[in-house]
Amino acid sequence: MSKNTISNSVIRRLPRYYRFLGELENNGYVRISSRELSEKMGLTASQIRQDFNCFGEFGQQGYGYNVSDLRSEIGKILGLDKKTPMILLGVGNLGKAIASHIDFQSKGFDLIGAFDTNEEIIGKELGNLTIKDISELQSFCSEHKPVAAILCVPVNAAASAASQLISLGVKAFWNFTHYDLRMEYDGVIVENVHLGDSLITLSYGLNSIEL
Amino acid sequence: MSKNTISNSVIRRLPRYYRFLGELENNGYVRISSRELSEKMGLTASQIRQDFNCFGEFGQQGYGYNVSDLRSEIGKILGLDKKTPMILLGVGNLGKAIASHIDFQSKGFDLIGAFDTNEEIIGKELGNLTIKDISELQSFCSEHKPVAAILCVPVNAAASAASQLISLGVKAFWNFTHYDLRMEYDGVIVENVHLGDSLITLSYGLNSIEL
DNA sequence: TAGATTGTTAATCGATTAACAATC
DNA sequence: TAGATTGTTAATCGATTAACAATC
Numbered sequence: 391m392s393k394n395t396i397s398n399s400v401i402r403r404l405p406r407y408y409r410f411l412g413e414l415e416n417n418g419y420v421r422i423s424s425r426e427l428s429e430k431m432g433l434t435a436s437q438i439r440q441d442f443n444c445f446g447e448f449g450q451q452g453y454g455y456n457v458s459d460l461r462s463e464i465g466k467i468l469g470l471d472k473k474t475p476m477i478l479l480g481v482g483n484l485g486k487a488i489a490s491h492i493d494f495q496s497k498g499f500d501l502i503g504a505f506d507t508n509e510e511i512i513g514k515e516l517g518n519l520t521i522k523d524i525s526e527l528q529s530f531c532s533e534h535k536p537v538a539a540i541l542c543v544p545v546n547a548a549a550s551a552a553s554q555l556i557s558l559g560v561k562a563f564w565n566f567t568h569y570d571l572r573m574e575y576d577g578v579i580v581e582n583v584h585l586g587d588s589l590i591t592l593s594y595g596l597n598s599i600e601l
Numbered sequence: 602m603s604k605n606t607i608s609n610s611v612i613r614r615l616p617r618y619y620r621f622l623g624e625l626e627n628n629g630y631v632r633i634s635s636r637e638l639s640e641k642m643g644l645t646a647s648q649i650r651q652d653f654n655c656f657g658e659f660g661q662q663g664y665g666y667n668v669s670d671l672r673s674e675i676g677k678i679l680g681l682d683k684k685t686p687m688i689l690l691g692v693g694n695l696g697k698a699i700a701s702h703i704d705f706q707s708k709g710f711d712l713i714g715a716f717d718t719n720e721e722i723i724g725k726e727l728g729n730l731t732i733k734d735i736s737e738l739q740s741f742c743s744e745h746k747p748v749a750a751i752l753c754v755p756v757n758a759a760a761s762a763a764s765q766l767i768s769l770g771v772k773a774f775w776n777f778t779h780y781d782l783r784m785e786y787d788g789v790i791v792e793n794v795h796l797g798d799s800l801i802t803l804s805y806g807l808n809s810i811e812l
Numbered sequence: 813t814a815g816a817t818t819g820t821t822a823a824t825c826g827a828t829t830a831a832c833a834a835t836c
Numbered sequence: 837t838a839g840a841t842t843g844t845t846a847a848t849c850g851a852t853t854a855a856c857a858a859t860c
């Protein structure tokens with residue numbers, strides 16, 4: 391592990407660096423200075439250099455950063471060269487949309503299974519997967535060993551689903567449920583996506599400019 | 602406006618307070634102390650008191666906070682008593698899922714229109730709305746004056762859609778596109794939801810525990 | 813009243829920004 | 837070499853935590 395611990399603020403900026411560098415690369419940029427990048431991204435050059443230096447020395451004095459090299463270094467830090475096997479629990483509107491909308495391969499994952507309890511959709515196709523009955527979850531996990539799971543189940547099913555998955559070896563959760571999944575379990579990580587909270591934040595913003 | 606400016610960190614915690622207080626209320630809690638709430642939420646009692654005191658004095662010494670009163674105060678701060686008219690641009694997989702998955706009413710909004718360019722879906726139903734052709738956007742806006750918009754269009758359409766909407770009076774964006782919408786326009790606010798970045802963050806987490 | 817818990821000030825901690833020597 | 841720009845240390849700023857007087 392590169393340096394001891396990287397602060398959460400830095401980590402949250404990494405995917406955005408990765409995206410911007412990708413666009414720069416597509417637009418034919420070969421090199422970029424921290425100052426130029428800072429102007430494009432709305433950050434300070436200092437912050438950019440501090441952030442990158444958490445992981446090593448990627449630049450060259452007097453020159454700046456090689457766009458392509460820097461991008462692939464950040465990609466490696468983010469684990470995007472991996473294809474961690476992932477499953478989806480809950481293939482309702484949202485689960486279906488996530489599964490078909492996200493490019494898992496470029497995000498470091500491989501979606502290998504989708505499960506639901508609703509008999510009407512079990513057996514149907516979802517991309518190149520067939521939606522399975524949740525009763526098959528255990529045998530599927532022993533065989534395919536998914537490491538990550540997307541939770542798109544109803545809020546009251548979230549906690550028990552999570553603990554079952556942990557017992558089956560799942561180590562990472564992308565949680566879209568209303569439920570506030572916090573992981574006391576050691577070595578288990580959670581990324582909560584609270585869409586409702588996000589929309590409420592927008593409401594606050596409108597409310598505070600109108601007042 | 603209650604106090605001068607509220608820090609972003611505080612604002613991001615408000616929806617979560619609101620959620621927890623709702624659950625407490627449903628479970629019959631009448632009062633709660635900052636210490637008890639802090640244990641439930643995984644925060645410090647200090648932080649909770651500091652946060653609430655940005656907006657006024659909602660507690661009572663020796664007693665704590667009245668759950669129901671506090672919740673409704675926070676709801677007012679968040680503008681959840683409003684029903685800001687909102688439209689959806691882009692009714693693909695994700696747009697459709699957002700529209701049907703989110704309870705807009707309880708988040709301070711009212712979804713009053715949905716637009717797309719795909720002729721195959723124009724005219725179809727989406728909840729209680731009929732999907733309209735994007736060419737009707739202008740006349741619709743003059744008549745119904747939406748204040749907020751959900752962007753679920755392809756990334757290359759995002760920037761122009763946003764600027765058109767601004768010219769039609771839209772003041773708030775809930776942006777699901779890959780595009781990094783940053784608002785230099787005065788009085789326009791943006792809430793970016795970068796699902797891809799979120800998944801990448803999860804990849805980082807896995808990567809750093811495995812190393 | 814005595815005990816509990818707030819509101820608020822002061823202390824600490826961490827993150828961002830500024831500055832500059834090192835060096836390509 | 838001279839100019840540019842990094843890597844890194846120091847200064848600043850802001851957010852979190854601790855402490856405690858006020859008061860219900």
